[in-house]
Amino acid sequence: MVGVYGKRLAKEIISTHFGDLVAKVCNCLLQNGTLSLHEIVRYTDMPGSHVKNCLLILIQHNCVQAFCTPRKGSTDKTVTLYMAIFDNIINRMRFSKFLSLIKGGELAPKESQTKEGQCKYALLKGILQNGRLTFEQLVERSISKEQQMDQVQEKHQSELRACFNELVRSHYVERCPRPEPFIYTEPEDQPKHTKRRGAKTAVQPLSLEQQAIEAATLAESERFSEIPESSVERAGDGIVNHSPATGDKRKHETLETDLDLLVAIAENEVLWRANFEKLLYCLRTKICAENVRSRLGDDAGVVLEAIMEADTEQKIKATIVIATFDGILNNLAGSMTLDRVRTILDELNCKSATDKLEAIYSLDLNATLEACKNDEIEAVVKARYGDQGYKIFRLLSTKDQLIETDRIAEITFMEKKEAHQMLYKLWRDEFIDIKKVPSQGSGESASISLWRLHRKPFYQTLLDDIFHAALNLTVKISQLVEKQHEILEDDMKNLLKRKFILQLSLLKLDDALMLFHDF
């Protein structure tokens, strides 16, 4: 459930990237949910053609998904509805982080940049900047940038295809989902069957939006289907069919034509976009590895990265990561001995099992993710309440149970009165919970205060604060951008320096946002 500030941040991002009109349409969908074109026009009070153009831009950039449903009260007519995809809007803040994932790309250290890395970087950058492109459009973009001469274009295109297919194989890029899937909705007068007979638990029906996303998503094999080589290129690569008979030769020519058709479709018609799920998974790997590195050492961080990269599923919300021992060793590329790897896997509390004679390790990321979240929260508590507040919060966070005031004062070596005051401050600001129990043997009014940290409601409050802070930073950056046109050249350097500080702070805050919202 996205709060007020999350939606405002999304609106601000769209406004910065595409202007106020597009932001108005996007905000209408964020505030009112899924709407038809007619409803959007009514809510925004904008001309229909403007709304359409805005929707096209939002769809192009994967911020809106369209789908069809039967029109109410009609059996044969349909209506197209539009829904905002909040997560994809927020992902627009992360493009530089996504690009930094490309090894050997432009954001890598100069000495480790490679031609292939730079090529992949340029392709991914083009896709992120433009939302969705065909391969042909990517090639044109690349050629116009590098001003390639005609005679080398073919070779360049072949190299680009190889790099592009590598991106698809790694799942950084995917084929775009279906543009307007049809969702059948049950008529309102029929009761919804949410409970199967004999089932112990009710089956939760998917919301309309969830159904739309599911229906739009292509099957895995199609989603990451690479661009094949044309028959000419295969011949050039030495893949020649030595078919002697005439009938076979005709069949071979037909097959070649089919293949060329497939290549033409894949290059000119299929739209490609960035696969945010994979990119976020890679960012999650980085953040978890960094946390483990700081707690358990460099080797542990490297092994954790190897495990996460070896997981074949790589789902962003999955907290259990499963990898084969061979897969882990492949990713480590011989940088550690087997014994050292096994010791670290034990330290990370990985569970081992055997499947078809293959050793498999599973890692529960919950502990690491909780440690990352705790670091973030404890830093806020320390900054707001000082060392005393921090100690009390740490105690309640590590114990995860009800503790009496006196005992808290004892363990934290604090005066009882000070401990009491600090506990009330933390409770007033909704960091901790209180429970009063009657005191045995005392008067009616006497009671004992017990304290506890309740994580779930607290995480939601903190997430709202993070969205709010991110919105504030975005607004501040916009303010500095406006000032750029007003100030003198002498002051420009200082202004840009401050803008850079704000942008870096926003990138860092976004890590916290991913921890509490996306992971």
Place this chain on the structure above:
Amino acid sequence: MSGPDLSRKRPRPEASSRPTTGAPAPALTEGDKILELIRSRANRGIWSADIKRETNIPQNSVQKQIRMLLGNKLIKEVTDIRYKSRKVYMAAEFEPSDEISGGTWFSGGSLNKEVINDVRKRCKQQIMMLKAATSDMIYKGMKKSDPNIMYTMQQIGDILQSLVIDKEVDEIKSTGKGDFANVPAGKVCYRIVQSSSRTQVGALASIPCGVCPRLRDCTPDGEISPRNCEYYKQWLGAEYF
């Protein structure tokens, strides 16, 4: 001739210094009452208000008697760590209980930070030597290096807990391998936290909004907004706003 000796005057009744058997004992003085009451409280002591209530002696007299007893060094004043503003009195022959004094870590009613820091340092030294150690191993190590230390296992446990809270030490379950080779697998033990882990600065805490007391009142277009925020001005430099 025998008869009464009339030359003598009627005999005066003799003033006896010893009470005769069966006669009532003279009443305790106020000072005695108060001293007895204080003694009866042993090492827990008694608050001056409670003395007044239980003896029914007027306030002025109570205070006068207490001053005399203090002057004669029959009683002493102690600080009750739970109620610092109260005057608590104890017979001179008793030492305050842990409940009153706060225990080992308190001295004169305040935390004895020197003692606490010393014990923390010793615990960390033991953990560093052993790489990973249970509380039992740490305690035995400390006793071995200094047989004169008088702390209990419970007290060492409290100190270890404070080290965990301060993130100087990690409390984890042993794997039985590597650094944990000396600790049976599955047992709770302690390990020094790497310094890099301790110095992490949170993202939200490092910007003004993270510590702002008015964050909930702040809106982009409101009276309190990031555009005119004083904390941002200080953080970035005021000359641009």
